[in-house]
Amino acid sequence: MACTGGGSNAMGIFHPFIEEDVDLFAVEAGGSGMKVTDKEALHSATLCSGEEGILHGMHTKVLQNKYGQILESSSIAAGLDYAGVGPELAYLADTGRLKPCNSMDAEALDAFNDLCRLEGIIPALESSHAVAYVKKAASTGELGDVVVINLSGRGDKDLETVMGMRK
Amino acid sequence: MKISDKFNELKKKKKGALIAYICAGDPSPDATKEYVTALVRGGADIIELGLPFSDPTADGPTIQAGIERALNGGMTPDVYFRTAGSLKVHIPLVVMTYYNIIFKRGLEKFVKDCAASGISGIIVPDLPPEESGELAGFCNKNDVDLIFLVAPTTTDERLKRILTEGKGFIYLVARLGVTGARADVAESTRALIKRVKTTTPKAVGFGISNGKQAAEIIRSGADGVIVGSAFVDIIASGKDVPARLEALAKDLKEGAAQG
Numbered sequence: 050m051a052c053t054g055g056g057s058n059a060m061g062i063f064h065p066f067i068e069e070d071v072d073l074f075a076v077e078a079g080g081s082g083m084k085v086t087d088k089e090a091l092h093s094a095t096l097c098s099g100e101e102g103i104l105h106g107m108h109t110k111v112l113q114n115k116y117g118q119i120l121e122s123s124s125i126a127a128g129l130d131y132a133g134v135g136p137e138l139a140y141l142a143d144t145g146r147l148k149p150c151n152s153m154d155a156e157a158l159d160a161f162n163d164l165c166r167l168e169g170i171i172p173a174l175e176s177s178h179a180v181a182y183v184k185k186a187a188s189t190g191e192l193g194d195v196v197v198i199n200l201s202g203r204g205d206k207d208l209e210t211v212m213g214m215r216k
Numbered sequence: 217m218k219i220s221d222k223f224n225e226l227k228k229k230k231k232g233a234l235i236a237y238i239c240a241g242d243p244s245p246d247a248t249k250e251y252v253t254a255l256v257r258g259g260a261d262i263i264e265l266g267l268p269f270s271d272p273t274a275d276g277p278t279i280q281a282g283i284e285r286a287l288n289g290g291m292t293p294d295v296y297f298r299t300a301g302s303l304k305v306h307i308p309l310v311v312m313t314y315y316n317i318i319f320k321r322g323l324e325k326f327v328k329d330c331a332a333s334g335i336s337g338i339i340v341p342d343l344p345p346e347e348s349g350e351l352a353g354f355c356n357k358n359d360v361d362l363i364f365l366v367a368p369t370t371t372d373e374r375l376k377r378i379l380t381e382g383k384g385f386i387y388l389v390a391r392l393g394v395t396g397a398r399a400d401v402a403e404s405t406r407a408l409i410k411r412v413k414t415t416t417p418k419a420v421g422f423g424i425s426n427g428k429q430a431a432e433i434i435r436s437g438a439d440g441v442i443v444g445s446a447f448v449d450i451i452a453s454g455k456d457v458p459a460r461l462e463a464l465a466k467d468l469k470e471g472a473a474q475g
């Protein structure tokens with residue numbers, strides 16, 4: 050279970066498991082909703098809703114409009130806020146090897162609080178998206194007995210954002 | 217008009233070419249028609265008409281701002297080809313855009329649209345030659361030139377490939393970094409002009425803004441200069457734009473012609 054923006058932490062943790070009998074979940078940023086306009090997306094869920102394109106030298110999935118203009122993406126987590134995704138992840142999603150999913154801003158914030166309170170760990174807002182998805186998926190039966198969440202970073206850097214949201 | 221015909225014509229007169237870039241639709245499609253006419257009056261030999269892309273990685277702040285004005289003014293690939301097709305100019309037109317715009321439209325359709333609207337060359341700064349085979353195939357079939365860029369950092373191996381496959385002219389990137397007007401001519405620019413040995417015309421861009429620089433570049437062995445940001449700056453000011461575009465084109469053309 051890894052949060053996925055551009056996909057470097059995600060591909061890093063997935064890599065040793067690709068040949069194993071292990072489910073892989075790429076948790077993208079659902080932002081404030083899965084809506085898009087001609088110019089922007091309220092989310093950054095490229096694997097979930099992007100289309101084939103070329104961005105920054107990569108042939109991959111991209112958030113774009115019908116003319117190929119790149120959409121302004123959005124997420125509470127700056128590290129997930131990207132309109133493209135690594136091509137290796139796009140390939141694994143296309144072949145069905147990994148499951149793209151997403152958590153919303155508000156769900157990530159809740160998960161951030163939970164992990165702080167229950168474990169004394171301050172997770173990065175990026176990583177909080179993965180924690181949030183585990184919380185959701187725990188009740189749907191899509192998870193096995195053992196779940197690995199990649200806590201890709203510390204949340205000290207995000208305290209200002211989180212405190213700001215609380216006001 | 218074919219790009220090679222234009223360069224041959226200038227070669228006979230022993231004159232350097234002025235290639236003028238503006239972004240189509242900046243700030244509106246109608247303004248573009250007026251501005252192109254002004255540039256031609258000033259002496260532009262080739263017009264490079266940008267087709268705006270939201271993430272122009274090769275462009276500096278000046279052209280980025282122009283692209284944004286164009287997108288806000290409603291420029292799309294459909295409007296672009298209509299605008300280009302309605303230009304009544306008798307010099308070559310070249311499109312500069314980024315690969316996702318071409319990819320999304322469909323490579324073949326894009327090239328055919330170019331041919332149908334009088335565009336004789338394509339510049340795609342984010343398409344490396346190694347990945348260009350498919351687009352080059354459609355270009356060759358439709359008699360449209362695929363123009364490649366050479367930077368000071370281009371390896372000898374890649375340069376060799378660009379010189380064999382590049383059509384129209386070779387676009388020499390005068391300096392590292394993005395587009396934007398500068399006052400001087402870098403030593404590395406002269407070195408690059410010397411390093412690139414080919415019978416295909418060589419045009420230098422990135423940072424040229426006045427006639428003195430243009431003359432220096434032509435004197436150093438280039439066949440043309442490409443000027444963008446200096447024109448886009450005038451458009452951004454919104455003041456007396458056609459007359460000032462024409463005056464700057466005249467200054468640059470005089471420089472390129474004496475060089």
Ligand SMILES: Cc1ncc(COP(=O)(O)O)c(C=O)c1O
Nearest residue numbers: 054055056057058059128201202
């Ligand atoms: C803490 C943290 N986690 C995850 C990411 C993004 O991960 P990936 O590159 O796998 O999308 C970032 C990116 O800045 C980050 O700061």
